[in-house]
Amino acid sequence: MFAAANSPPKLITLILLTAVSILSLNMFLPSLPNIASALQADYGLVNLSIAGYLAITAVLQIVMGPLSDRFGRRPVLLASLAIFAGASLGCALANDIWTFLFFRVLQGAIISGMALSRAVIRDMVPAQEAASLLGYVSMAMALAPMLGPMFGGVLEEFFGWRASFYAFMVMGIVLYWLCWADLGETNVTPSETFTAQFRTYPELIRSRRFWGYSFCMAFSVGAFYAFLAGAPLVVERLFSMSPAILGLCLGTISLGFAFGSFLSGRLARRYSLLTLIMWGRIVACIGLAAGLMLFVLGFVNAATLFGATIFVGLGNGLTLPSANAGAMSVRPHLAGSASGLSGAMTVGGGAVLTWATGLVITETNGAYALLGMMLFSSAAGLVSALYVWRIDMQEARSTTVQPE
Known part of the structure; x- marks a missing residue:
């Protein structure tokens, strides 16, 4: 049950990675006013947890892609999920806006779930079959933005704003276990060194x-x-x-x-x-x-x-x-x-x-x-x-x- 995977992942694993990557952006949106009130911060500053998060994820995708070409998809995904789970706990426990925003930036590591799921699929199958599988994965990109704020709103109403970030932590832990058990390495030709890789860019x-x-x-x-x-x-x-x-x-x-x-x-x-x-x-x-x-x-x-x-x-x-x-x-x-x-x-x-x-x-x-x-x-x-x-x-x- 806890053995490390050595074969390509099931499609459901990649769908869940993509879904949580998107949920991390908008699930806690109903809680923004209460976060501002609880942390005694201006609403515009709290809104950086959205705008700044988007900017960070754009940069991280540029970094994580090459890292996965060099070291493999599996270790980069596992490291990202561990950072995401820890950062989610940090957000949940934060008592001031700067601590919250610091851990919110670290949460951006989960973007590897969306970016590298696509690369994993392309590693596994030819281009046209990859497009077919990506079509099913993309359905998560449509449903998660609709369902996320609804789920976050329910958590906010019954348990307060910190509940969404505890939920993120649980998602990160579950996904880490799932990837450990199901997502074997698919990049069978990693670059030997960063120098060799940069020569191919x-x-x-x-x-x-x-x-x-x-x-x-x-x-x-x-x-x-x-x-x-x-x-x-x-x-x-x-x-x-x-x-x-x-x-x-x-x-x-x-x-x-x-x-x-x-x-x-x-x-x-x-x-x-x-x-x-x-x-x-x-x-x-x-x-x-x-x-x-x-x-x-x-x-x-x-x-x-x-x-x-x-x-x-x-x-x-x-x-x-x-x-x-x-x-x-x-x-x-x-x-x-x-x-x-x-x-x-x-x-x-x-x-x-x-x-x-x-x-x-x-x-x-x-x-x-x-x-x-x-x-x-x-x-x-x-x-x-x-x-x-x-x-x-x-x-x-x-x-x-x-x-x-």
Whole structure:
């Protein structure tokens, strides 16, 4: 029962690693006001536990990917889970804001669960099968953000704000045991030294395909971040909704993502990576363009807005598993580095789109600006996918040219 694993993990292990990585971001959101009150801190300072956490996880993904290429996926994941469990206890016991924020930063180690789960899958199977498995893993990325705050709110109401962090500690311990028993090493060709590994990085950096796939992911997720940044303001100004109904409507984009991810799991073995990526981008763009057109024609209502944005979730569910698999397949021996760098680009791009959406949206242009920003980001993802398609066509033509 406690023997160390020596074989590849089950898919459920990777799904749970991904889910907890996402839960760590938003499960305790209902507790933010009480954390500020209990630690006698300004709400804006407490909010660093979200914004600062995102920044830290972006940096950590860049670091953890190469570490897993050098030392293996298993030791990096186990070390990260141990740090996460200890940091969660530190947050739960904190009596001042700076101690809380210090341990909150250390909690960011759990991002390895999401970044390295992708690399583990790519280690185990070829690119198209990896896209299929990533589709099922991505369903956790849709459901966890919806269920996390609900669970955190229940813990807050019955046990106080510290309960969420004790729950994180338990999750970390359980996941550590699960990975110890189930997640054997999948990186069978680790670099001998960091020097040798760094010599191979230019292979990844010079790859036009890698940047095409990565920008496609960043812009695709950017549309989702723009939605989260602008939808509450737009709904408040245009429609009369209770907070409960608003929360339900905001969850529609995640439901679309869950369904799109499920479709990816079913279709990725039958269709090429680029085919699913293009389908996803086209679905998102058509849905948003139709929403804008309906708004122009006078159909200004919640059904039009959320009916259009659900296509973004559906399109992202089709796009992201294949784009992830594509980025990691450019240089399979650097799958961890590719996963980390593309993941950091996605988080960074999301932060930029969130900021830009806040600047663009006003009380007068609300719905149009929101759908416009989302359409711009989704279309930029489509352009990135077309860039990869162009590279494929160029290389296909060059291989068919026969020397005279």
